[in-house]
Amino acid sequence: MEGEPEAVHVLAVGEDFPTCRVAVLNGDEDRKYLDLPEGAKFLQLSELTADFVLIQLYNTLCSDCVAETKMLTRFFQRVEEDPELAGRLKIIGIGVYDSNLSVVRFRKHYDVAYPLFSDKSGQIFECLGQAELPLAYLVRSRGDGTWRIELIRRGYFEPDEQFLDVLRAAVKRRPRD
Numbered sequence: 001m002e003g004e005p006e007a008v009h010v011l012a013v014g015e016d017f018p019t020c021r022v023a024v025l026n027g028d029e030d031r032k033y034l035d036l037p038e039g040a041k042f043l044q045l046s047e048l049t050a051d052f053v054l055i056q057l058y059n060t061l062c063s064d065c066v067a068e069t070k071m072l073t074r075f076f077q078r079v080e081e082d083p084e085l086a087g088r089l090k091i092i093g094i095g096v097y098d099s100n101l102s103v104v105r106f107r108k109h110y111d112v113a114y115p116l117f118s119d120k121s122g123q124i125f126e127c128l129g130q131a132e133l134p135l136a137y138l139v140r141s142r143g144d145g146t147w148r149i150e151l152i153r154r155g156y157f158e159p160d161e162q163f164l165d166v167l168r169a170a171v172k173r174r175p176r177d
Contacts, residue, residue, distance in 0.1 A: 010129035017055070017139045017147040018127040020045060022094065022117035025104050030115040034090060043117065046145030048090065052171065053147065056093040057125060057135040060106040064156040065134040069093065069110055075159040076114045084168050092117060096125040096133060130154075138170065 011017070021044045024030055031040055035049045045053070056072055058065035072091065079085045091114040095103040103118045119125055128135070135154055139147035150170055157163070 011127075011149060011152075013149050013152060015149050017045065017137060017149050018124065019146075020119075020124045020127075022119065022124075023100060024115075025100055025117060026107070026115060033115060034092075043092075043115075045139075045147055048141070050088060050090040051141055052089045052150070052167070053139050053141075054089065054091045054167075055137045055139060056091070057096050057119075057128075057130075057133055057137075058093055059096050059133050060098050060102050062133050066110065068134045068136075068156050068158075069106075069112055071158050073111065073113045075164075078164065079167075082164070082168075084171055085164075088171050089167060091115075094119050094124060097122045138167070140170070 021042050023042055024036065024040060028038075030036075030043075031038065034043060036043060036047065040047075056068065058069060060066075072093070076091050079089055079091065093112070093114060093116040095106065095116060096119050098106070098118050099120050100118045103116050106112070107116045125133075125135075128137075132154065134156055136152070136157065137149055138151035140150050142148055151166070
């Protein structure tokens with residue numbers, strides 16, 4: 001019917017995570033962690049070599065997002081020390097409606113250990129069909145440059161030992177090539 005808003009499709013587990021391209025904001029440190037070529041200025045999910053990526057969507061002005069980011073920084077250290085997950089699972093954050101400068105300042109202020117990127121226009125967030133932050137997706141590489149959504153966490157969550165076990169189980173279901 002004319003004048004009615006279009007229905008928004010909310011992506012679900014099993015669907016493809018949208019292709020996105022974001023600027024690398026922290027240089028060599030992030031490129032090394034993500035196995036990107038030296039001098040790469042952008043990250044495209046299709047270029048990642050990891051089996052899994054945990055993608056946190058946040059906004060620098062959202063209090064739940066700040067709290068979750070602090071928890072994910074500690075969780076990042078645990079993942080990097082875990083022999084089953086290190087190298088196979090990467091963690092990134094995407095600042096929805098945040099400028100590059102806001103994301104850089106946020107990362108420095110909260111001493112965020114994992115790479116953060118900017119979705120200034122909100123295009124990635126809108127492609128997901130979501131309406132609230134924070135939001136996290138666990139995506140699995142299909143091996144052809146596309147990523148399947150394995151898990152969605154809406155709203156604030158604490159990545160605890162149980163969540164670590166969920167990630168280990170997902171990784172075990174996909175043996176190393």
